[in-house]
Amino acid sequence: MFDAWWFVVALAVCGGITFGLRALPFVALKPLRDSKTVQRLSVWMPAGILAILAAVTFSDFASEPRTALWAALALAVTVGVHLGLGRRTLLSVGLGTATFVVLVNLF
Helix, strand or coil: CCCHHHHHHHHHHHHHHHHHHHHHHHHHHHHHCCCHHHHHHHHHHHHHHHHHHHHHHHHHHCCCHHHHHHHHHHHHHHHHHHHHCCCCHHHHHHHHHHHHHHHHHHC
């Protein structure tokens, strides 16, 4: 059988690899913070996420008029919350998604 040191070494190697993989994005971000491309992406990414969400939702439900209506109402909620409450993407997408789920399941 394996002795205790083998398990300690295996655990240390696994822990080191896990720590390294979790630290890597933060190390990689440091030189990218001054990049003009990253700065542009940070401005346009929230609107892009909302556009993708709307496109996917409407393409999936375009054949059913009733569901398309619920999707349109949920999109209106998403856009309204996003523009009305300080452009908080997570809040607007969450409330829009919740609106859509409630409308589809209740009506």
